[in-house]
């Protein structure tokens with residue numbers, strides 16, 4: 026079970042003087058249960074890439090399969106395959122429109138023909154997953170919630186569709202540190218509790234380090250690096266720099282790995298700590 030992109034190229038405004046190949050010859054397989062972080066400089070093709078995962082964009086060339094099904098074929102099977110991918114866009118709260126939190130989350134499943142009694146169960150479960158109390162929030166208007174809460178309601182709307190794969194494009198954009206922590210905490214919980222596949226686009230290396238099992242670094246429409254975060258951070262600093270990715274201090278990343286119980290070479294920590302101390306000493310003059 027996987028989402029598979031084969032030789033996918035996407036060109037915006039094709040055959041015009043403004044045409045732009047946003048992603049080029051991408052080969053990628055995202056397996057069920059993975060937590061994949063996608064990182065890269067502005068304009069490197071991250072959003073374009075993820076919009077291929079649920080068929081929102083059709084490749085200019087190449088193919089996309091979800092669980093073995095070519096999603097650009099006609100028919101119900103291809104439609105169902107696309108529906109198995111839930112997509113949370115940047116600033117998803119802009120798409121809230123119903124009068125109550127309940128109605129907003131119920132909108133998607135209702136549209137899919139899910140029965141009313143199951144809808145209530147799904148709304149409850151989805152609110153629970155994003156850490157909002159059903160009794161307290163279901164009847165409230167979404168527009169008077171805090172920015173972080175609105176975003177959680179928007180994510181709950183996608184979770185209520187019961188997707189197998191969850192794709193989030195910059196889910197923490199514009200939130201304060203507390204809102205960011207809340208969102209990421211809930212995504213981690215959701216992944217742990219259900220084993221749902223998560224694909225998360227982020228500018229922020231720290232966010233990715235704290236969550237992903239696999240990291241994809243995009244550069245100029247191509248996959249520059251694809252591997253375990255620890256390996257990429259420790260062994261590919263020059264390429265990360267080349268891709269314009271801001272890399273936080275190694276010690277901080279190491280702490281993130283440690284908190285997640287990942288194995289780390291103690292030698293690497295020693296070197297990183299020593300480097301950090303020298304840096305601090307130089308700054309102190």
Ligand SMILES: Nc1ncnc2c1ncn2[C@@H]1O[C@H](COP(=O)(O)OP(=O)(O)OP(=O)(O)O)[C@@H](O)[C@H]1O
Pocket residue numbers: 037038045046047065066067068069070071072073074
């Ligand atoms: N609708 C569009 N029309 C024309 N060009 C576009 C369009 N959307 C994106 N592009 C171009 O395609 C390239 C890749 O853009 P994309 O949004 O996928 O990158 P990104 O890595 O997600 O950037 P960001 O981090 O800023 O969201 C960029 O050069 C961008 O200018």
